[in-house]
Amino acid sequence: MPALQPPPDPEHEALEWFARLRQPGCDERLRQAFALWCQDPLNARAYAALEAYWQQLQVPAPRPRPRAVKVRRSRVGLMLGVLFLLLLALLAWLYWPTLQRLGSELHTDAGERRSVRLADGSTLHLDSASAMNVDLRGRTRQMQLVQGQVYLEVMLDGRALEVQVDDTRIQVFGTRLQITRHGDHDELVVIKGKATVSQGADQRMINAGERVTFSAAHINPVEKVDIQLVDAWRSGQLKARNLPLTEVLERLAGYQGQRVWLLDEQAAHRRISADFDLDHPAQSLDKLAAEQQLRLQGVLGHWLLVR
Structure with missing residues (x-):
């Protein structure tokens, strides 16, 4: 007796077709055979069900939404931040004069006195913790007293000489003078010759044996001074x-x-x-x-x- 053929199993055949169609060697002949197989409604239904199931497997799982992290400001953290800023301000206030002094062209340390002879023949005597910048290249010689105290012995070479103290300008017409920066004011003493102190439209002429104090706001009246006491610090x-x-x-x-x-x-x-x-x-x-x-x-x- 002839062997009995097993009844066709559309679902099993659909799985075989599914695997064969995804092989690298799939060609047009195989696709035509697959189309012929799908003409049977049972086959077509089985393959459609398999394809739908496969599509469900390919849908990516939804990503979990990130939880909103609530940033809570801690009082301790806030206090530490404030203390850190205060510490920075304190260090800046404490070391800024030293940094400013070291950044100047001519400077002295605390307790040091120094004399410097410039290229134009003038001599600067710097007191303790003093700093100056000097520019002798132009038609007008420029100097800036940054900190401390300086005694100037000016060599006259036909050019004008100006000394800047913040926004105050000192024009030198003599040969010896002393400029000092105090905590709340500045001071000019003319020992020999003359000088003018200018702040905008305000101006004072100072003669030998006179002194004037000034701040960022105004220039005070000119006073007499004892010259013998002025430069005692040099000794x-x-x-x-x-x-x-x-x-x-x-x-x-x-x-x-x-x-x-x-x-x-x-x-x-x-x-x-x-x-x-x-x-x-x-x-x-x-x-x-x-x-x-x-x-x-x-x-x-x-x-x-x-x-």
Whole structure:
């Protein structure tokens, strides 16, 4: 008896056709045979069901939505940020004068005095912690006092000389003068010759033996000065004659690289008349503190608390 043929299985045949059609060697002849096989409705239905199932498997799974992260501002973090900014401000205030001084063309360290002879024959005597910029190339010689104190011996060579102190301009017509920068004002003393101080339309003429103080806001009236006391610092002496206590403390502490913090407001108005040794500022400060009944306390090597 002939062998019995198994009945056709459309689903199994559909799976075979599905695999054969995706082989690299699939050609037009095979596709025509597949079309002939699909003429049977059962076959076509089986292949459609297999194709639909395959499409469901190919649909990518939906990506999980990222959860919104709520940033909570911590008080501790905020306080740390504020402290960090305060620390940066403190360091900038503390070290900016030193950085500014080191960035100048001519400068001295705390406690150092230095004399420099320029190319035009002029001589600059720089006091402790002082800084200057000099430009002698133009028709007008330009100088800028950045910090501290300078004594100028000017060589006259037919060109004008100007010294800039922030927005104040000093025109030099003499041969010897001294310019000083204090905490809240600046000062010009003419020892020989003349000079003018200008701020916009405001101007003062200063003759030999006179001094004038000025700030960013105005120029004060011209006063007489004792020339013998002006440049005593060049020989290491501070000859104070009716000077404010604050100014004397600042000069002595500056020779140690310290800033003064005077806690006694009444003491700030005292006037001092005495001689001090700038080459030994610590001993001079102790002497002044004993005479004025003050207490001195150094802080981190940068401040000098005065009570």
